[in-house]
Amino acid sequence: MNKAKLPKAKRPDRKPRQGRAPSSKGRQHIELSIGGMTCTHCPPAVEKALKGIDGVVSAHVSLANKLAAVDYNPNRAKTIDFAKAIRAAGYVPGAATMRIPIKHMHCSSCVIRIELALQMTPGVLSARASLGTNAVDVEYDPATVDFEAIRQAIESAGHRVAELKSPDIKAAVEANEDPEQAANEQEYRTLMHKFWFAAAVSIPVMALSYPDLIPGLREWMPMGSDTRRIVWALLGVLSLPVMLWSGSQFFVGMWDALKHRSANMHTLISFGITAAFLYSVVAVAYPGIFPDPALAEVFWDVTDVVVALVVLGLALEIKAKGRTSEAIKKLIGLQAKTARVVRDGREIDLPVEEVVVDDVVIVRPGDKIPVDGEVIEGSSAVDESMITGESMPIEKRPGDEVIGATINKTGSFKFKTTKVGKDTALASIIRMVKDAQGSKAPIQRVVDMVSGYFVPTVMILGVLSFVVWYLVGPEPRFVYATIVFVTTLIIACPCALGLATPTSLTVGIGKGAENGILIRSGDALQTSQKLDSLILDKTGTITRGEPALTDVVVAQGQNDNEVLRLAASLERGSEHPLGEAIVQGAEQRGLLLADAENFAAIPGHGVSGRIDGRDILLGNAKLMRDRSIPIETLTKDWERLANEGKTPMYVAVDDKAAGLVAVADTIKPDSKSAIDALQRLGIEVVMMTGDNERTARAIAREVGIKRVLSEVLPDEKAHEVQKLQLEGKTVGMVGDGINDAPALAQADVGFAIGTGTDVAIEASDVTLIKGSLIGVVTAIEISRATMRNVRQNLVGAFGYNTLGIPVAMGVLYPFLGILLSPLIAAAAMAFSSVTVVTNANRLRFFQPRGVAP
Amino acid sequence: MTPDRWVVLITGLLLVAFIVWFFWLKRSKGVRAAEMSGGYQEAMILVKGGYTPDTIIVSRGKPVRLNFRREETASCSDKVVFEHFGKSAELPTGELVAVELMPKEAGEFPFACPMGMFRGRLIVE
Numbered sequence: 001m002n003k004a005k006l007p008k009a010k011r012p013d014r015k016p017r018q019g020r021a022p023s024s025k026g027r028q029h030i031e032l033s034i035g036g037m038t039c040t041h042c043p044p045a046v047e048k049a050l051k052g053i054d055g056v057v058s059a060h061v062s063l064a065n066k067l068a069a070v071d072y073n074p075n076r077a078k079t080i081d082f083a084k085a086i087r088a089a090g091y092v093p094g095a096a097t098m099r100i101p102i103k104h105m106h107c108s109s110c111v112i113r114i115e116l117a118l119q120m121t122p123g124v125l126s127a128r129a130s131l132g133t134n135a136v137d138v139e140y141d142p143a144t145v146d147f148e149a150i151r152q153a154i155e156s157a158g159h160r161v162a163e164l165k166s167p168d169i170k171a172a173v174e175a176n177e178d179p180e181q182a183a184n185e186q187e188y189r190t191l192m193h194k195f196w197f198a199a200a201v202s203i204p205v206m207a208l209s210y211p212d213l214i215p216g217l218r219e220w221m222p223m224g225s226d227t228r229r230i231v232w233a234l235l236g237v238l239s240l241p242v243m244l245w246s247g248s249q250f251f252v253g254m255w256d257a258l259k260h261r262s263a264n265m266h267t268l269i270s271f272g273i274t275a276a277f278l279y280s281v282v283a284v285a286y287p288g289i290f291p292d293p294a295l296a297e298v299f300w301d302v303t304d305v306v307v308a309l310v311v312l313g314l315a316l317e318i319k320a321k322g323r324t325s326e327a328i329k330k331l332i333g334l335q336a337k338t339a340r341v342v343r344d345g346r347e348i349d350l351p352v353e354e355v356v357v358d359d360v361v362i363v364r365p366g367d368k369i370p371v372d373g374e375v376i377e378g379s380s381a382v383d384e385s386m387i388t389g390e391s392m393p394i395e396k397r398p399g400d401e402v403i404g405a406t407i408n409k410t411g412s413f414k415f416k417t418t419k420v421g422k423d424t425a426l427a428s429i430i431r432m433v434k435d436a437q438g439s440k441a442p443i444q445r446v447v448d449m450v451s452g453y454f455v456p457t458v459m460i461l462g463v464l465s466f467v468v469w470y471l472v473g474p475e476p477r478f479v480y481a482t483i484v485f486v487t488t489l490i491i492a493c494p495c496a497l498g499l500a501t502p503t504s505l506t507v508g509i510g511k512g513a514e515n516g517i518l519i520r521s522g523d524a525l526q527t528s529q530k531l532d533s534l535i536l537d538k539t540g541t542i543t544r545g546e547p548a549l550t551d552v553v554v555a556q557g558q559n560d561n562e563v564l565r566l567a568a569s570l571e572r573g574s575e576h577p578l579g580e581a582i583v584q585g586a587e588q589r590g591l592l593l594a595d596a597e598n599f600a601a602i603p604g605h606g607v608s609g610r611i612d613g614r615d616i617l618l619g620n621a622k623l624m625r626d627r628s629i630p631i632e633t634l635t636k637d638w639e640r641l642a643n644e645g646k647t648p649m650y651v652a653v654d655d656k657a658a659g660l661v662a663v664a665d666t667i668k669p670d671s672k673s674a675i676d677a678l679q680r681l682g683i684e685v686v687m688m689t690g691d692n693e694r695t696a697r698a699i700a701r702e703v704g705i706k707r708v709l710s711e712v713l714p715d716e717k718a719h720e721v722q723k724l725q726l727e728g729k730t731v732g733m734v735g736d737g738i739n740d741a742p743a744l745a746q747a748d749v750g751f752a753i754g755t756g757t758d759v760a761i762e763a764s765d766v767t768l769i770k771g772s773l774i775g776v777v778t779a780i781e782i783s784r785a786t787m788r789n790v791r792q793n794l795v796g797a798f799g800y801n802t803l804g805i806p807v808a809m810g811v812l813y814p815f816l817g818i819l820l821s822p823l824i825a826a827a828a829m830a831f832s833s834v835t836v837v838t839n840a841n842r843l844r845f846f847q848p849r850g851v852a853p
Numbered sequence: 854m855t856p857d858r859w860v861v862l863i864t865g866l867l868l869v870a871f872i873v874w875f876f877w878l879k880r881s882k883g884v885r886a887a888e889m890s891g892g893y894q895e896a897m898i899l900v901k902g903g904y905t906p907d908t909i910i911v912s913r914g915k916p917v918r919l920n921f922r923r924e925e926t927a928s929c930s931d932k933v934v935f936e937h938f939g940k941s942a943e944l945p946t947g948e949l950v951a952v953e954l955m956p957k958e959a960g961e962f963p964f965a966c967p968m969g970m971f972r973g974r975l976i977v978e
Contacts, residue, residue, distance in 0.1 A: 183926060183945075183946060187926050252902075253902060255902065256901050256902015256903060256925070257902045257903055259902060259903065259905075260902060260903030260904070260905065260907055260971075261875060261876055261879060262876065262903055262970075262971075262972065263876060264970050265970075434943070435941060438932050438934055438941025438942075438943070438967065439934070439936075439939065439941060440934060440936050440967070444969075447969060448965070448969045451968070451969040451970065452969070452972065453877075455876075456872050456873070456875075456876040456877065459872050460869050460872055460873070463865050463868045463869055463872070464865065464869065466861075466865060467861055467862055467865035467866075470858065470861045471854070471858050471861070471862060481861075494970070495968070497968075498967075498968025498969055498970055499968060502967040502968060521939070
């Protein structure tokens with residue numbers, strides 16, 4: 001989390017560029033990271049502060065990226081002014097970081113020398129050198145110091161900045177393993193060692209603790225004999241290391257918690273095993289104080305077996321918990337390690353951290369695209385399934401956006417980087433998923449309320465049951481009371497309660513990310529499952545958001561390809577989006593377009609020109625009437641097309657009506673099936689659009705939506721959402737995240753349809769990386785499956801404790817004569833939390849049912 | 854009732870009273886976060902079996918930076934969640950992790966590990 005907030009300002013190139021990215025107008029652009037922004041009110045405050053500086057042209061602050069993008073006139077404003085303004089507004093301006101490899105850094109005194117030298121350099125905020133990486137991480141203020149100065153500081157300390165060789169980098173970068181995973185592995189191994197030791201001791205101890213049940217032993221060590229006392233004393237010596245070594249984490253955990261006046265699972269287990277152990281010590285040391293020799297029993301077996309089972313449970317839990325975050329590990333693993341960059345005309349391999357914005361990167365077939373960028377040369381098909389969930393490879397041409405971590409399939413191309421490091425789509429996705437997995441679902445509050453009282457309550461219950469058994473229980477009272485006390489403490493499992501929600505949430509949100517769906521919080525996940533209504537924005541959500549040619553109708557005696565060819569040739573000169581759609585439509589049919597002469601646009605009417613020596617007109621009815629061209633034969637078709645929500649245009653050739661071409665915003669191929677699926681899930685689907693009623697109805701009919709809100713002005717969209725909420729419904733809204741931001745924020749759950757690398761859409765609760773409505777269906781399915789899983793876990797954990805504890809206290813004894821053995825309690829306790837985590841892991845196998853027809 | 858029963862009964866009740874007092878009734882007073890020159894109110898929190906200190910007092914309207922340092926490996930405490938601020942942070946063992954917050958209104962804001970076993974409070978005045 002704080003890593004996400006670490007400086008993100010542009011890193012200077014390894015050789016600082018002269019006048020970084022100055023544009024033609026003498027403007028400069030800088031991105032500053034900002035710390036301390038916690039709410040939606042913060043970005044406007046920072047923007048205001050920045051815009052108040054003389055010389056700042058524009059400032060935009062993004063909450064999600066914690067970045068301020070400032071365009072400014074370098075003659076009038078300096079970066080240091082921005083830093084001051086940001087600080088004055090109550091936030092922290094960030095600095096940049098850079099990792100610099102050092103040659104021959106072998107001793108710890110070198111580390112200190114380099115760090116000191118750098119820290120003495122003005123503008124360097126911190127420097128941390130590491131022998132492990134043979135590099136120094138420098139945090140610095142880009143406004144006051146650059147790479148050259150940092151290099152000089154390192155050289156003044158008697159060291160050299162290492163020149164990097166490509167194979168070294170690849171090896172160095174790839175050898176890096178996940179420290180968290182390593183720590184977990186280590187913990188698991190230690191626990192398993194402890195378990196095997198405890199288990200090995202448990203077996204002889206269990207056999208020899210009950211000699212009366214085993215023929216042979218009964219005769220060899222009869223009750224009350226010295227042999228029995230000696231053997232039992234030896235067992236105690238054997239059990240001591242089990243308790244103190246295998247069970248050490250219980251005592252450490254208990255002590256740490258007690259210092260904070262809190263109690264946890266460790267408290268219960270250590271009290272339980274200590275009670276059993278002490279009883280046994282007394283029974284062996286002073287058997288005389290017991291009125292009946294039968295009372296002088298030992299419970300070493302309880303100590304050993306409880307330790308063994310609970311430790312095994314802890315180990316299994318670590319394993320299973322590691323799997324819950326598999327999705328995020330997969331995402332992190334997607335990151336490319338190296339990039340082939342053109343620097344000074346040479347191609348060099350660099351670790352991906354060293355790639356800066358505006359680098360040119362070369363990608364060969366089969367390569368992983370290292371960072372986000374824009375294709376400048378070449379073309380290829382790119383497999384983006386790991387990011388968007390879209391299984392078909394996407395064609396990329398110059399000008400198209402490529403996303404880091406996707407795989408290049410067929411051709412090779414060059415692209416210019418636009419986002420690197422923490423700003424890439426993948427990094428944003430990882431950050432968002434991590435944040436979401438750390439958030440709490442509202443359902444968790446029940447658990448939070450209980451968990452503060454849980455352990456002390458169990459302790460009280462344990463004490464009370466001891467007292468009651470001692471007062472009115474059957475003889476030997478003291479033995480029964482001790483057993484009941486120990487069993488009660490051991491069977492209670494606060495961990496199962498605590499694990500129930502977070503583990504399922506982690507798996508569910510991770511599952512979403514695998515399917516190209518970013519669920520931003522536990523809250524959004526929980527609300528998504530109970531949506532009553534879903535409002536879909538028409539343009540860009542149901543439809544593609546750009547017009548395409550749909551129909552060509554011709555008058556008698558005309559050829560439709562010819563009419564289209566003429567219309568498209570004429571429109572080739574125009575920049576109107578409708579014209580572009582006609583040109584594209586013609587190109588798709590493989591028509592060869594001619595050049596237009598005397599092209600003229602008639603505002604509000606259409607266009608005219610000469611093609612192949614013929615006069616061509618393209619436009620509305622008014623244009624035709626003005627030129628007195630009869631169009632009666634076509635008006636019927638015109639009306640039919642208009643009723644279908646399309647935009648038909650008349651084409652006239654040599655003053656004769658030749659036909660109609662119609663363009664329309666076309667529906668995305670999977671919109672209808674997605675809407676069907678939503679309705680099957682029992683959700684009322686509503687379409688909202690600024691279009692007129694007729695167009696809106698036509699589209700709604702085609703996709704099967706019954707309720708339409710048409711002619712909604714952009715600033716009324718949020719109000720329409722509110723109106724639906726006032727009907728008492730939980731309302732979701734699907735939109736593009738830019739124009740629909742207020743409506744998305746108003747809705748109970750806002751789904752933003754993302755495009756390309758822009759995944760950090762702020763107003764949304766759920767972001768669909770792939771621009772398809774099917775994502776909404778999958779998101780709702782995932783939320784339902786996850787919440788079902790959470791409820792199963794909670795019911796299981798609560799049920800286990802509310803049943804187990806009374807039984808352990810011996811409530812059933814007076815009626816049925818049932819009393820739990822502490823050994824069974826230990827097994828139940830250990831496996832209840834493992835069961836919860838395992839159930840959460842079941843979610844990993846969730847497959848979106850999708851939209852079977 | 855035999856005397857031993859009386860002893861057990863009274864000891865038991867005293868124990869119960871002690872548990873109630875120890876875990877629920879006595880609350881720590883809390884530590885006031887220090888104001889730093891950068892305008893931050895900073896406090897260091899050790900994560901080991903709980904949060905030390907577990908109650909931090911800060912003033913309203915000034916940014917707060919809480920530096921967490923986790924010195925244990927128990928998986929439960931590997932994250933800290935500030936529910937009311939919508940913030941969470943991963944706490945790798947042995948690393949100093951800063952969580953920055955902007956308290957806008959006065960009140961008591963709990964923070965905890967995801968399972969709720971470790972709890973702390975941020976008191977905004």
